[in-house]
Amino acid sequence: xxxxxxxxxxxxxxxxxxxxxxxxxxxxxxxxxxxxxxxxxxxxxxxxxxxxxxxxxxxxxxxxxxxxxxxxxxxxxxxxxxxxxxxxxxxxxxxxxxxxxxxxxxxxxxxxxxxxxxxxxxxxxxxxxxxxxxxxxxxxxxxxxxxxxxxxxxxxxxxxxxxxxxxxxxxxxxxxxxxxxxxxxxxxxxxxxxxxxxxxxxxxxxxxxxxxxxxxxxxxxxxxxxxxxxxxxxxxxxxxxxxxxxxxxxxxxxxxxxxxxxxxxxxxxxxxxxxxxxxxxxxxxxxxxxxxxxxxxxxxxxxxxxxxxxxxxxxxxxxxxxxxxxxxxxxxxxxxxxxxxxxxxxxxxxxxxxxxxxxxxxxxxxxxxxxxxxxx
Numbered sequence: 001x002x003x004x005x006x007x008x009x010x011x012x013x014x015x016x017x018x019x020x021x022x023x024x025x026x027x028x029x030x031x032x033x034x035x036x037x038x039x040x041x042x043x044x045x046x047x048x049x050x051x052x053x054x055x056x057x058x059x060x061x062x063x064x065x066x067x068x069x070x071x072x073x074x075x076x077x078x079x080x081x082x083x084x085x086x087x088x089x090x091x092x093x094x095x096x097x098x099x100x101x102x103x104x105x106x107x108x109x110x111x112x113x114x115x116x117x118x119x120x121x122x123x124x125x126x127x128x129x130x131x132x133x134x135x136x137x138x139x140x141x142x143x144x145x146x147x148x149x150x151x152x153x154x155x156x157x158x159x160x161x162x163x164x165x166x167x168x169x170x171x172x173x174x175x176x177x178x179x180x181x182x183x184x185x186x187x188x189x190x191x192x193x194x195x196x197x198x199x200x201x202x203x204x205x206x207x208x209x210x211x212x213x214x215x216x217x218x219x220x221x222x223x224x225x226x227x228x229x230x231x232x233x234x235x236x237x238x239x240x241x242x243x244x245x246x247x248x249x250x251x252x253x254x255x256x257x258x259x260x261x262x263x264x265x266x267x268x269x270x271x272x273x274x275x276x277x278x279x280x281x282x283x284x285x286x287x288x289x290x291x292x293x294x295x296x297x298x299x300x301x302x303x304x305x306x307x308x309x310x311x312x313x314x315x316x317x318x319x320x321x322x323x324x325x326x327x328x329x330x331x332x333x334x335x336x337x338x339x340x341x342x343x344x345x346x347x348x349x350x351x352x353x354x355x356x357x358x359x360x361x362x363x364x365x366x367x368x369x370x371x372x373x374x375x376x
Contacts, residue, residue: 010317013289014324024285025325027278028365032329032358033336034271039354040337042264044347046257059090059221060123061228062247063235064213072210073239076199079214081238086230090219093119094211096202102148102195104156104167111152112194113169115202115211123217129153131163131178134198138177142200146174150182151193172205224250272361279365282321286314286370311375318370319363326362330355 014021065071079092096115101108120126121133129150138145146167153162153176162176174197203209216231218224228248235244290297297310334350341348 007316007320009313010320013317014320020285021321024281025278025321025328027274027281028322028325028362029278029329029332031271031273031275031278032326032362033333034274035268035358036330036333036350036354037337037340038264038267038271040333040348040350041340041344042260042267044341044349046260047347058249058253059218059224060249061216061224061231062213062249063216063231063244064246066242066245069240069243072208073243074211074214074235075209076203076211078211078235078238082214082216082231082234085234086216086227088218088220088223088227089216091119091123091217092214093117093123094199094214095120096199096206096208096210096212098202098206100169102146102152102156102167102169104165107156109152109155111149113202114194114196115199115206116196117199120196123215127181129179129181130161131176133178133180134196138198139200142198142204144172144174144201145177145198147178147180147196148176149180149193149195152195153179170205174201221250224248275358275361275365278325279322279369282318282366283369283372285321286318287372289317290314315367315370319366322362322366323359326359329358329362333358 063074065073074094076094079094083089083092093116098113098115099110100113101110114120116134117139118133118135126133128147130153131147133147134145137143146169148156148162148167156162156167157165162179165176166173167176168174180194180196197205199211216227218227228246232244232246300310301307333354337348337350
């Protein structure tokens, strides 16, 4: 008997008990669908986390005062000190933070003010909606220039341009030289509604000689550990033990990826269990089918059908259950992944690996759980 004949007879039997067939493949459909969604959305989540962290400079170390010590220990002079004594630093910059009210033409809005240098634009890949970012001259001459966040600009100026206008903050008048574009980042609590002034202007306006944190970036991620250790050792020697603490964005990225990987493994394991349960369902239905068709099998054997022919027929039927379930699961998984992309705003790319693995695994399920009924 040819393969096409086996397939035709198996499809005929599946159609004859359509409701039972649908219920039989349901476990396979759910398992395959879950597998595709988990891997596709999980990969999209990992890429999104990495892209968002990359906006801050993925190979970046933050150094700031410990909570239990003087908050004003770090100075701008530490930038030059570390630059001279630590090799393989790509970029180093200070940042200071304060909350202030910005006023323009009777309107006011409270925002976080960041005092920094022109280096931040390249490190964090700042995109400007209008004008420019803080430049070297702003820092050197302590110019009263300000870069507004897109949200603050919208509140104070609406749809009109803010460039060249003067706003007031803490009794000081500042000229708007730029507006940062809102890129709708994942971590909005970290990046949104910040306005920027030069670190030198910050020190004058807020009457401080200290900086809130120092950030260091390296060109090669393999240099991060040694650069971080050397920088921390120098500052601890200068300010005393337990005076500073750090945050390594490269490690944070790894931690985020590890969490998402664990999530994918857990949900993937549940999907595999669903496939396994679907295989058991196929086996049960095939055992029932064998019992129902005992008379048919007897007639075929009486007419000269070999055991191998009957075995192949039942085995093909079992495989088709699994393959139809996997194809349906793939279609549903792709559809739900597309809907998930629109719902959560991530760029979801369908995992070809998950599709291939699901189909192959379903075929294996069909063979393994079809062998027992076929031999019976």
